[in-house]
Amino acid sequence: MTFALELSYWQSTILRIVGVLVAVLIPAGTLVYVFLFKMMSHMQSRLGPMEAGPHGSLQLMAEVGKFLQKEDIVPTKADRTLFTLAPYLVVGTVLLVYLAVPFGPDAYFADLDTGVFYLLAVSSVSVIGVLVAGWASANKYSLMGGLRAAGQLIAYELPMVLAVVGVVIQAGSLNLQHIVSVQAHGEIFGWGGIGNPFILTQIVGFGIFLLATQAELTQTPFDMPIAESELVAGYMTEYSGMRFLLFFIGEFASAGAFAAVAATLFLGGWWLPGFGFDNNAMNIVGPLVMVGKMMFVAFLIFWFRFTYPRFREDQLQTLAWKYLIPLSLVNIMATAVLKVVF
Amino acid sequence: MTAISERQQRGYIGAIAAEARVNVELETEGMTLNIGPQHPATHGTLRIIAKLDGEQVVSAEPVMGYMHRGYEKLVEVRTFPQVTTLINRIDWLGNFANEVPFILAAEQLMEIEAPARAQYIRTIFFELSRQANLMLFLGDMGVQLGAITAVFYAFRDREHVLNLMESVTGGRFHPNFDRIGGLKDDLPKGWVEECKGAMVKVRRFCDEIEELLMGNEIFETRTRGIGVIPAEVALGYGLSGANLRASGVDWDLRRDNDYPLAWKDADFKVWTHPDGDSFARYWVRLQEVRESTKIVDQLIENIPAGPIMAKVPRIIKVPAGEAWVSTENPLGEMGYYVVSKGDLGPFRVKIRTASFNNISIVPWVMRGVYVPDVITILASLYFILGDIDR
Numbered sequence: 219m220t221f222a223l224e225l226s227y228w229q230s231t232i233l234r235i236v237g238v239l240v241a242v243l244i245p246a247g248t249l250v251y252v253f254l255f256k257m258m259s260h261m262q263s264r265l266g267p268m269e270a271g272p273h274g275s276l277q278l279m280a281e282v283g284k285f286l287q288k289e290d291i292v293p294t295k296a297d298r299t300l301f302t303l304a305p306y307l308v309v310g311t312v313l314l315v316y317l318a319v320p321f322g323p324d325a326y327f328a329d330l331d332t333g334v335f336y337l338l339a340v341s342s343v344s345v346i347g348v349l350v351a352g353w354a355s356a357n358k359y360s361l362m363g364g365l366r367a368a369g370q371l372i373a374y375e376l377p378m379v380l381a382v383v384g385v386v387i388q389a390g391s392l393n394l395q396h397i398v399s400v401q402a403h404g405e406i407f408g409w410g411g412i413g414n415p416f417i418l419t420q421i422v423g424f425g426i427f428l429l430a431t432q433a434e435l436t437q438t439p440f441d442m443p444i445a446e447s448e449l450v451a452g453y454m455t456e457y458s459g460m461r462f463l464l465f466f467i468g469e470f471a472s473a474g475a476f477a478a479v480a481a482t483l484f485l486g487g488w489w490l491p492g493f494g495f496d497n498n499a500m501n502i503v504g505p506l507v508m509v510g511k512m513m514f515v516a517f518l519i520f521w522f523r524f525t526y527p528r529f530r531e532d533q534l535q536t537l538a539w540k541y542l543i544p545l546s547l548v549n550i551m552a553t554a555v556l557k558v559v560f
Numbered sequence: 561m562t563a564i565s566e567r568q569q570r571g572y573i574g575a576i577a578a579e580a581r582v583n584v585e586l587e588t589e590g591m592t593l594n595i596g597p598q599h600p601a602t603h604g605t606l607r608i609i610a611k612l613d614g615e616q617v618v619s620a621e622p623v624m625g626y627m628h629r630g631y632e633k634l635v636e637v638r639t640f641p642q643v644t645t646l647i648n649r650i651d652w653l654g655n656f657a658n659e660v661p662f663i664l665a666a667e668q669l670m671e672i673e674a675p676a677r678a679q680y681i682r683t684i685f686f687e688l689s690r691q692a693n694l695m696l697f698l699g700d701m702g703v704q705l706g707a708i709t710a711v712f713y714a715f716r717d718r719e720h721v722l723n724l725m726e727s728v729t730g731g732r733f734h735p736n737f738d739r740i741g742g743l744k745d746d747l748p749k750g751w752v753e754e755c756k757g758a759m760v761k762v763r764r765f766c767d768e769i770e771e772l773l774m775g776n777e778i779f780e781t782r783t784r785g786i787g788v789i790p791a792e793v794a795l796g797y798g799l800s801g802a803n804l805r806a807s808g809v810d811w812d813l814r815r816d817n818d819y820p821l822a823w824k825d826a827d828f829k830v831w832t833h834p835d836g837d838s839f840a841r842y843w844v845r846l847q848e849v850r851e852s853t854k855i856v857d858q859l860i861e862n863i864p865a866g867p868i869m870a871k872v873p874r875i876i877k878v879p880a881g882e883a884w885v886s887t888e889n890p891l892g893e894m895g896y897y898v899v900s901k902g903d904l905g906p907f908r909v910k911i912r913t914a915s916f917n918n919i920s921i922v923p924w925v926m927r928g929v930y931v932p933d934v935i936t937i938l939a940s941l942y943f944i945l946g947d948i949d950r
Binding site for chain 1: 591593599600615702705706707708709712713716773776778779781782930931932933934935
């Protein structure tokens with residue numbers, strides 16, 4: 219007897235959204251958070267959170283508890299509607315990014331034919347939330363932070379898209395599942411042991427993508443929008459309590475989201491060498507592999523963050539327009555030529 | 561000479577008019593940004609009223625006095641030995657260095673001199689407090705520029721110096737150790753060896769921070785050519801210490817003045833930098849910490865034996881008179897003008913602190929810079945709020 223559950227479109231949509239929420243809040247939230255907090259603490263030769271749970275592993279829970287108790291302050295002159303909306307906009311877009319990332323042959327939320335396009339489009343929406351937050355706070359520091367974030371996003375969206383174009387050319391598809399499959403079935407000079415993760419051929423693209431990610435996430439050295447020594451906390455200055463927590467989670471979760479995108483595009487996604495591509499076990503192993511690769515990329519992102527001082531606004535624009543964009547254009551050209559030649 | 565046709569002329573006027581219209585349309589209202597009194601970059605309660613045009617500073621004006629504690633008045637109702645407790649807290653990072661000039665001024669009025677051993681230990685502690693102070697600056701500059709890791713290393717390695725002070729004086733931040741005519745205690749056993757080890761660690765920290773932060777390209781682009789202060793302007797505003805030496809003025813009271821302290825027995829170099837920008841100020845302070853460890857190393861080898869206290873009366877009464885003593889403190893020249901009427905306590909004390917003068921150059925140096933550079937310049941001028949407002 220087969221147990222067939224007929225779901226209407228909206229029912230399956232809700233189930234998927236709940237799935238994304240669980241997938242984001244538990245692995246991407248807690249794991250990324252704990253891993254990165256401990257990592258950066260040790261990098262700065264200190265212990266970091268130690269009290270909540272074994273070795274501070276429940277720190278996120280403790281902080282959620284703390285922020286829930288805080289008073290939720292809205293400044294008198296703030297635009298109430300926009301002020302309340304902004305953090306949800308930021309966190310919401312992060313969840314939308316996870317929607318398209320495949321975690322296994324069948325473990326995905328949505329298999330979009332234009333997955334790459336969708337990812338890049340959605341990931342840039344979050345800056346609208348930031349801009350809204352900066353504008354609605356009625357605070358000069360917030361406004362400057364929001365405007366800086368907008369300028370930064372426009373500058374770094376381009377190199378990011380252009381870096382991904384190289385991958386798309388090489389894979390010949392915009393479908394993320396197909397990109398993973400191409401990497402899994404690829405061969406390095408006739409040897410298919412580890413497939414052909416695009417980091418090998420698109421190393422320039424990977425570098426540009428990481429740099430642009432750093433800027434999109436407003437992490438040091440590109441953290442002018444929240445530069446704490448200049449703008450107090452930038453667009454987050456007026457936020458407190460639950461809304462601040464949402465921004466905070468959004469920051470770490472979007473680091474995880476971009477790491478997932480980078481892992482899919484450049485590191486071979488959920489595929490593990492030695493397993494068959496359509497092996498059913500990959501639905502269990504795949505997410506773990508994916509999380510491991512995500513952590514690696516997130517480690518890189520936060521390593522940069524805790525090593526470098528920040529740029530000035532004009533230096534950041536110079537880097538994007540004068541160096542990264544021309545370099546990524548050259549990369550696209552070289553990829554296209556080599557694709558035709560081989 | 562070619563005559564301009566009427567048509568050309570009209571076109572020219574039209575272009576100018578169009579440009580003027582665009583300029584009026586694009587003209588933005590100036591914004592006044594209150595940096596402080598509660599702001600992370602002022603590490604205390606300094607307020608800077610910055611008038612901005614976009615992100616560019618049109619004018620900046622420091623407002624001091626939010627932390628004024630009235631020390632000059634408070635010392636008037638205290639006896640001479642009690643004063644060191646208060647003045648410890650002026651520059652709270654260079655704690656011991658605050659006590660020395662005051663005690664020297666009192667000794668000058670009483671016409672006594674501490675024994676040689678006490679002078680050596682005073683000088684060593686003076687240099688230790690310089691290291692403790694400037695090491696924190698070396699890390700803190702990173703925080704102000706966004707590299708937050710450096711400050712944790714600074715806090716970690718400064719602990720070696722603070723432990724040294726604590727093991728002798730019992731106080732990490734406020735040693736209150738200097739006495740008129742000598743010191744409270746002698747050095748404990750084994751301290752000399754411990755001190756040598758700590759100096760090696762401080763030098764290692766300097767090497768580390770030089771590679772980690774100063775050698776970083778972003779750090780250089782953020783600091784080079786930012787907040788340039790020419791030598792004559794620096795002198796005009798009364799800058800002192802590393803801020804002055806970074807502008808190329810070879811001026812160090814430790815070398816230039818004649819103190820009973822032991823600097824004259826140590827061989828050290830006074831570092832200057834010709835550039836006068838933020839990078840130069842950082843560089844000079846880094847070299848100063850290194851030089852300071854060398855002074856300590858030299859002095860600790862040759863501490864003379866003998867008493868640590870001169871013969872002083874049990875109840876200290878300072879004869880009537882006036883004395884001015886200033887020393888080269890971590891932040892710059894710090895001096896006390898002590899007026900005594902022959903009582904138990906001073907009649908009037910004027911405290912000259914370095915940060916007050918150092919920060920007074922802010923309106924001059926911050927015209928036309930960008931907001932991020934305001935923070936860089938403030939950090940590189942290096943002030944302690946207690947030292948501004950006392």
